[in-house]
Amino acid sequence: MLKKNSDTISPEFLLFKAGNEKVFDKIFRINYNKVTGFCNQFIFDLDKSKSITQEAFLKLWLNRDKVQTENGIYSFLYTAAKTECLNYLRHKKIEKKYLQKSIEEKEYLLTHDIIKSFNFDEIHFTELEKAIQKAIEELPDRCREVFLKSRSEGKKNREIAEELGIAVKSVETNMTRALKILRKRLAEFLTVLIVLILGF
């Protein structure tokens, strides 16, 4: 009569809160490369990204009693990573003060704006992640193949072209198409987030 869904509090989640290492290790393994990848998209320094991710997991471990739901784990991790990335960027900016108005300054401002605009509030983040997954699944076959090979498997355009037996140009076209479709599908959702942030 009752159905299990993504909101159901599982025995594993309660074990996580109780400090079970096995369960924590599983969460670490699943999310480590995702969080590191996220950080590296903004600070472009793999070693630093890795240490920020370590820091985020340590915070999660020490504050596990404050996490209320399974989705709360991911929102906690990404919020911690976001905060650390922003701190790092600010620190970098002070170091590079003399570079005002140069391309690097512009890059800094853009990156800063983007990372700040992320809303990792539990409900929003869960919905955004779900929406992204769904939008990817619904991409036309070739588009999805190219997008996943490039994003999840980290393959170069040339490698993808060889694997699929298509021209490099066609890989590029499909990637462009994939991004355009994804943005269109998710725009409403992503724009809502921006409006919310501006409202604060």
Place this chain on the structure above:
Amino acid sequence: MNFDIIIKYLNGTSSSEEKQQFFAWIEENPENKNEFLELKKIWALTEKTDEDESTALALFHNSAKKHNNKSLLFKALKQAAIYILLIGIGGILSWFVLSSDKVSENEIYASNYTVTAPQGQMTNVELPDGTLVMLNSRSTISYDNDFSHGKREVTLNGEAFFDVQKDQEHPFIVKSPLLDIKVYGTSFNIEAYPEDNSISATLVDGSISVLNKDGLELTKLVPGEKARYTATDNKLIVSEVNTDMFVSWKKGLITFRNEKLEDIAKKIERWYNVEIVIRNKQLGKELYFGTILKNKPIDQILEVFKLTTSLKYEIVPRANEPTLIYWD
């Protein structure tokens, strides 16, 4: 704009000339910047590095241990400071603190898992045996480590709907302050809020036994029956009921038990994304006892409040902002 230049920028493979082009495009107008912002978000959330998780995990355990040792040392120092202070005050007191500290340490090791549904919200819980429980607002369920080893016992405070996994060998027992319920695999609802001084069990499917706190069977229920026990007059009454009504809260019904209207307003603001302004201060303090259906349109909910309290309301729709509602 050539989209390849955006993708190259996302990939981090643009030449300095391409970067110039990219920023010229970004600065052209705010829409371009917004478009890139959205693309970059999708990009960052689908990114994954290819680092070895096991190495990273080993590093993590190392620093977590170090951190633990550090905070243990800090704790020990803090405790030492307390003891020195207490010795100054008197030996007996310090001995008392020492022994009570030991008790709390033991409690940490006796693992007990507790879930509480927050006020105004329902929470779904899966137990280690696969049993599903839906907790009503402000209800708590807890179980011990033993649960996974066949001792299927939970303690309930409040109201919950149970869908118990069938297991003839291991009976499932719900303990509540007044009575216990023994089950073999069934769906039923229990209402046992501590302040009520009574407990109700309603059976939807299967069979359950009602036990007193000594484990003695008082009665067995068949589907469609409800047992209600009141502590004040020590009476157990079994009646036939329409089960739909008793389990209806799990379809989105929320019961408020003497909550202030100003607190209820906060919840409604969250559920419906509206802004409520209570213009009559006294109204905010008025208590409400009753059930509302959360998934209904807001005007219907407000009508219910209008009928059952002294509340009057006015809805002001606004563009680009949450709808404004005045309560008078």
